[in-house]
Amino acid sequence: MPKITLPDGSAREYENPVTVMEVAESIGPGLAKAALAGRVNGELVDSSTVISNDSNLAIITERDSDGLEVIRHSCAHLMAQAVQRLFPKAQVTIGPVVEDGFFYDFSFTRAFTPEDLQAIEKVMGEIVKENLTVERSVMSRDEAVAMFKEMGEDYKVQIIESIPGDEDLSFYRQGEFIDLCRGPHVPATASFKAFKLTSVAGAYWRGDASNEMLQRIHGTAWGSKKDLKLFLQRLEEAEKRDHRKLGKHLDLFHFQEEAPGMAFWHPKGWSIYQTVQRYMREVQDKNDYKEINTPQLVDYSLWEKSGHASKFADEMFSVESENRMYAIKPMNCPCHIQVFNQGLKSYRDLPLRLAEFGSCHRYEPSGSMHGLMRVRSFVQDDGHIFCTEEQIQAEVADFMTLLFAVYKDFGFDEVILRLSTRPEKRVGSDEVWDKSEQSLKDALNATGLPWELVPGEGAFYGPKIECSLKDCMGRVQQCGTIQVDFSTPGRLGAQYVAEDSSKQEPVMLHRAVLGSFERFIGILIEHYAGDMPAWLAPEQALILNITDKQSDYCRNFEESLKNKGFRVSADLRNEKIGFKIREHTLQKVPYLLVVGDKEVEKGTVAVRKRGGEDLGAMTFDEFCTLLNQDVANFGRSA
């Protein structure tokens, strides 16, 4: 006599054990039709699961995020079934859910083509029409291995053989297709309403580059056609914001074959860059950082001492000159230690915060480059804090405060924190790693914010906190970082004189707020869709005359604004005002100042905002006040 309690608190009693689906049916046919799975006492289960004891139950439909997961996971099976109907020789491997969709990796003799994708999608539709029941079954590990061997599914055999113990495994069958899976899954193949295959690409078996390459087909699936459409619109929107496209359109920067992965900054792009840099310089000054500058070319031996050469030799550019090998610096830390090492340092000098807008070059693998986001030549807003062990936590806390404030100024209100701990390939003893990781954990806990642990992802010299921001498209971008390093200072001979006059090694904190200017500006362009706030805009205002008669007035107005430090220019071409407005609107200038006879007469300009809003006529002082206020607000969201 199970008593089922529903999320709204109501309870129903049943004479005999019931399935999730039966409960849904007893509530109403509409719900039964929509039911995809259930959550019994917190655990996600199939709709066919039998409940025999008193339980809490939530019926999962497409409207739940769990329901969407179930749909996507099941859709991966649906796709695999379709692939094997069309290509019986294709072997299945894994097919998990990812953000917005799913993928499935296949081993096949050739690459799938876009035409194949269309054909697969069509067969998927047919299977949906067949409305095959999805049945769960349980097998022992050995039975499962035997079955997949028989089917010639070598990869599945490998997967099952790597599952430890003799635990029973669950399988899901729909028609002729069966797959190893934890589930849960939709009750039948008619449950799919909206899906689309989006791309095909190579992917290594088990994510290991030394393994063979499989064919990965990506798809997306939604609870309704409307949601699918919204998703596709979101993709289009993201494409419109692509910083590579906007960079060209707004004449900000370019790349060319002779310098792969290295940006050529144009005047307008460089203006944004310089504004960001000026801002960061001011922030650093206020927070007691000392700005320095160090060489681009440093003898290779320094990189050997620091430990970078042994791990990153293949990714460093090197230069030979007069029988000496130099590396073009791939990072700034060893150079900052050289600055620290000059002169005798006392504990009274600590914490010592050195900062550099450090130009770095790394030979990034060709396939990894992506516009400004991943380049071979970049400038970090790098900083190294030399301190004592006791000072770590306060320094990390101060850094986090600084970082949050900076991100807010750029319009990013949400920050995601992660702690990456010791990787396999590393320097330093386990005791030192214990200490470093603990100090970062303490610092994270002190922020009072949630954070996630990522084991094994730390730098080779120490653990790190990674600070990611969320842009307006909801995309997470890793930018800032702070890393504890007990090893490198010692390797490079950094010391200070302690209170008891003994020599001690300082702890070094590596830190960056933006990460790299290149990448951060790429993120800004996409976040604002090119509509840079007045603070960052390369051109803050444009003065447009109606006819030649107002030219002198416009030039004077322009000159006066420039004298106030604003970035403005005048467009006095003999063109219709509508033409000029269109052109500068497309160039995303925040303010357009129109001047005709009326304005000259009254000593004003007609102010039009980028979005088209008419702010009416303003005097010079009024407009200066407006623009000053706008600039002072930085890029903060309202």
Next chain:
RNA sequence: GCCGCUAUAGCUCAGCCGUGGUAGAGCAGCUGACUUGUAAUCAGCAGGUCCCGAGUUCGACUCUUGGUGGCGGCACCA
């Protein structure tokens, strides 16, 4: 780096396979006319080593092949 796709005018893109015969459009540019009130005035002109190399062919932007860059993933990311 790996798998797949891709490269034509300053930009966005046709043409290319079936059918190999050295290229077209729109925007931008230049010239002229027009002196204009909030997202495109009209007319004319000019603009290309069809990414680079090799091969097949009487003949290659087109087919084959090698390179380079880019794109989508994967792997990597101090």
